[in-house]
């Protein structure tokens with residue numbers, strides 16, 4: 163089967179490479195010339211474990227090609243996956259500009275029936291509109307299947323091959339059967355439903371996970387006030403199989419390209435339907451407050467941060483990725499700069515992306531030791547393994563004051579060392 167995947171970001175690239183690995187003939191398409199040039203040379207524009215090795219293998223087997231949008235004819239494919247971005251509009255709703263541009267572009271080429279599969283996260287009602295747009299001329303029927311993606315950055319390839327479920331939404335059973343067959347090698351539970359239900363499953367899943375995180379972060383705040391310990395509390399909660407132990411890790415809140423924008427978009431969908439969604443509003447508000455939790459705790463040690471060197475350990479929104487979209491570290495750095503502090507940031511792979519935002523305003527450190535050198539406190543924003551390996555000797559030798567504020571419970575064992583000042587989210591410190 164000849165498949166194209168439009169958009170070579172986290173979802174498009176991983177989808178395309180994985181389908182090629184499953185034996186399909188795949189063309190990954192983008193409008194970004196620099197990205198396509200890199201990809202043609204076998205270089206991944208994103209950091210994602212396993213992706214480059216799998217790319218090289220499938221490029222060599224000639225099952226995988228990369229192409230600029232202007233160089234392809236969409237008539238050449240049996241299936242066309244949409245994996246372009248759907249970022250946040252200023253009012254919180256999903257910006258469908260890239261989806262609409264892609265659909266118009268496909269329509270210009272098409273001269274026969276085909277199937278378009280929407281991987282991008284789109285608001286309820288979008289796939290029905292996509293189908294209407296694709297069938298404007300009425301000479302043949304273009305079927306559409308909503309197939310929302312649930313991969314996580316940092317483990318995207320693993321997640322595609324070990325998905326919990328395959329969600330397909332369409333008004334065409336035949337089209338869903340084709341997409342189901344393509345995905346058969348992944349051997350997962352298949353749910354076939356309508357466009358609207360498939361679209362809502364994606365938003366509801368992300369909003370629920372985000373709510374779990376905000377809930378546990380509120381419990382962590384109660385722990386700090388009362389002397390309870392969030393690690394014990396979330397372990398105790400998580401052993402109840404009705405609750406489950408995942409997404410109960412307290413910290414400085416969620417970031418990334420999905421939870422913040424998808425919670426905002428679901429709130430917009432509710433508002434457009436005149437439905438109140440106070441739980442989701444609270445989830446978002448709690449997360450915004452939680453992202454600055456470490457700064458509040460730091461201010462208890464230093465009411466005036468002017469001129470103080472503060473190390474930020476970890477910039478990516480989570481370990482295993484160079485993605486800094488909506489990363490809590492960015493808001494922390496911005497706030498510290500506004501308060502007059504000097505900031506040195508360590509991250510093993512995301513520093514180039516951070517530099518694009520803060521330029522010369524902060525110091526960038528590829529070694530943790532450089533960030534810690536003569537600093538007055540270190541704030542842990544991402545639980546990279548290199549940060550988890552930090553030892554007491556380095557902390558005491560390098561830092562002017564050995565004060566660690568841990569937003570990701572990365573150095574819990576250090577709490578036992580008396581001569582390091584240590585505070586972690588969810589414990590009195």
Ligand SMILES: NC(=O)c1ccc[n+]([C@@H]2O[C@H](COP(=O)([O-])OP(=O)(O)OC[C@H]3O[C@@H](n4cnc5c(N)ncnc54)[C@H](O)[C@@H]3O)[C@@H](O)[C@H]2O)c1
Pocket residue numbers: 168169170171172173174191192193194197231245246247248260263264281282283284311312313314315419420
């Ligand atoms: N990142 C994730 O972990 C994740 C997981 C599940 C779902 N999603 C959803 O998948 C979608 C894509 O997310 P992403 O993170 O991969 O986005 P991304 O920003 O990393 O990549 C999008 C790509 O689409 C390209 N593009 C834009 N317009 C195009 C056009 N007209 N033709 C061809 N290419 C075009 C861009 O150049 C970019 O390379 C979003 O809707 C997102 O919500 C993302």
Ligand SMILES: O=c1ccn([C@@H]2O[C@H](COP(=O)(O)OP(=O)(O)O[C@H]3O[C@H](CO)[C@@H](O)[C@H](O)[C@H]3O)[C@@H](O)[C@H]2O)c(=O)[nH]1
Pocket residue numbers: 283311312313314315316368371375408409410411412413414415416417418419420421424479480
């Ligand atoms: O117990 C937890 C779990 C996660 N996080 C934070 O939550 C954010 C998101 O983490 P994660 O869900 O692992 O990463 P994403 O790559 O953003 O993946 C989410 O968003 C994707 C895009 O929609 C979905 O496909 C995935 O299923 C969904 O997990 C990160 O900042 C984490 O630090 C916590 O604070 N506590």
